[in-house]
Every structure is written in C-alpha cells, then in structure tokens.
Amino acid sequence: xxxxxxxxLVLASSVIAHAELTLDVRTIELKARPEDxxxxxxxxxxxxxxxxxxxxxxxxxxxxxxxALDKSVYKPGEVGTGHASFKxxxxxxxxxxxxxxxxxxxxxxxxxxxFILDVPAVVDIQPKxxxxxxxxxxxxxxxxxxxxxxxxxxxxxxxxxRKNIEFGMKEIKEGREYLITMKPTSTQDVTLGALKIxxxxxxxxxxxxxxxxxITKRPxxxxxxxxxxx
Numbered sequence: 658x659x660x661x662x663x664x665x666l667v668l669a670s671s672v673i674a675h676a677e678l679t680l681d682v683r684t685i686e687l688k689a690r691p692e693d694x695x696x697x698x699x700x701x702x703x704x705x706x707x708x709x710x711x712x713x714x715x716x717x718x719x720x721x722x723x724x725a726l727d728k729s730v731y732k733p734g735e736v737g738t739g740h741a742s743f744k745x746x747x748x749x750x751x752x753x754x755x756x757x758x759x760x761x762x763x764x765x766x767x768x769x770x771x772f773i774l775d776v777p778a779v780v781d782i783q784p785k786x787x788x789x790x791x792x793x794x795x796x797x798x799x800x801x802x803x804x805x806x807x808x809x810x811x812x813x814x815x816x817x818x819r820k821n822i823e824f825g826m827k828e829i830k831e832g833r834e835y836l837i838t839m840k841p842t843s844t845q846d847v848t849l850g851a852l853k854i855x856x857x858x859x860x861x862x863x864x865x866x867x868x869x870x871x872i873t874k875r876p877x878x879x880x881x882x883x884x885x886x887x
Contacts, residue, residue, distance in 0.1 A: 677706035704731040713759040779806035786869040797840040819850035848872040
C-alpha cells in the first residue's frame with residue numbers, strides 16, 4: 658500500500674458520522690399569566706449531524722415540567738417538534754428548568770433542553786418574615802404588602818397562627834399597598850408562626866397569603882481566631 662493510500666485511509670477513518678440535535682434558541686421561554694395553572698408550548702429542533710439519531714428517553718429535572726417529542730428517530734437534517742407542559746402551581750418570578758433527552762449517539766448521549774418559566778408577581782410582601790430574638794424589647798415591626806397585578810385587591814382579614822402576637826393594619830394606597838404591624842406579647846420563648854392574610858383576589862391561589870414571624874435564640878458571637886490582632 659502506497660503512502661498516499663495510507664494517508665487517505667487514516668483520514669477517512671477519522672471522519673466519524675454523528676448526530677447533533679440542537680434548538681434555534683439557547684432557552685425556551687414560557688410566560689404565564691397570574692391565573693394560569695399550567696402553561697404549554699411547542700418548540701422546533703433539528704438534527705444538524707450526518708447520522709440518524711434515535712431517542713432513547715426523556716427525563717425532567719422537575720416534576721413540574723413534562724415534555725415529549727413527535728417521534729423517536731430523526732434523519733440527518735430533519736426537523737422535529739417537541740411539546741412541553743409546565744405546572745405553574747405557586748411559582749412566581751423566573752425559574753430555570755430542563756429536560757434531558759437520551760440518544761443512541763455516543764458523541765451526544767444526552768441532549769439538554771433548557772426552559773425558563775416567567776410568572777408575574779401579584780402579591781409582594783417585604784419583608785416576608787419579621788424576627789425577634791429571645792429577650793428582645795417588645796417593639797412592633799412592620800411589613801409592606803403590595804398588590805402588583807392588573808387588578809387592585811383588598812385585605813379582608815388577618816388571622817395569626819399563634820396567640821402571643823398582636824397585629825394591626827393600615828391602608829397606604831387603596832387596593833395596592835397595606836402596612837401590617839406585628840408585636841409579640843412576650844419574647845421569652847422560641848416561637849415560629851405566621852399571619853394569614855385573606856384577600857379579595859379573584860384568583861384562588863392568591864386569596865390567602867402568609868407573612869411570617871419568629872422569636873429565636875440570638876446567634877452566638879464567633880470566637881476570635883488565636884493570635885488575631887486586636
């Protein structure tokens with residue numbers, strides 16, 4: 658065998674056919690409305706490789722996200738269609754999730770499809786938790802409740818889950834902002850509780866909100882490292 662034929666043989670053997678499943682975008686974004694319980698979308702992808710690829714399975718990183726492809730085998734250059742469904746539940750804001758597609762291609766045994774779920778906030782409570790330490794003065798603390806959706810809401814009722822808390826409410830901006838004040842009747846015992854906030858929201862999952870409060874032990878001071886300069 659001549660040297661030229663040997664080189665051609667080596668080059669030919671080094672060119673290995675492979676599949677390459679890919680999306681036109683890096684991430685698939687799903688935008689939900691506040692009232693949505695589930696959001697669905699379809700997406701396109703392509704086998705950009707020069708080898709037929711077989712889908713062996715799909716696995717979601719979250720039970721809230723499910724996906725399926727239109728078939729199990731894609732030829733080189735073929736365009737496929739996927740379908741994804743996201744259970745919104747109590748999600749608010751942007752959440753990144755992904756589905757892993759297993760294939761028979763050793764060069765791409767797993768293909769990750771990334772999703773972002775964007776759910777607009779309707780209720781914003783800041784801070785979400787009011788905290789006191791054991792032995793603290795019985796001073797009131799406040800949180801601001803904002804209704805940021807398209808429709809204004811009112812607070813109908815406040816109900817504490819613990820008896821040793823006093824509370825009150827002041828309307829700052831009608832249907833939009835309310836100041837809630839809480840004060841423990843004692844700070845002698847560790848306590849974890851919440852204030853149930855009943856609203857006039859037409860969306861069931863926003864009718865009841867929680868603002869938390871706690872009485873905890875004061876953190877121990879960190880020991881000074883030996884030899885540290887004073």
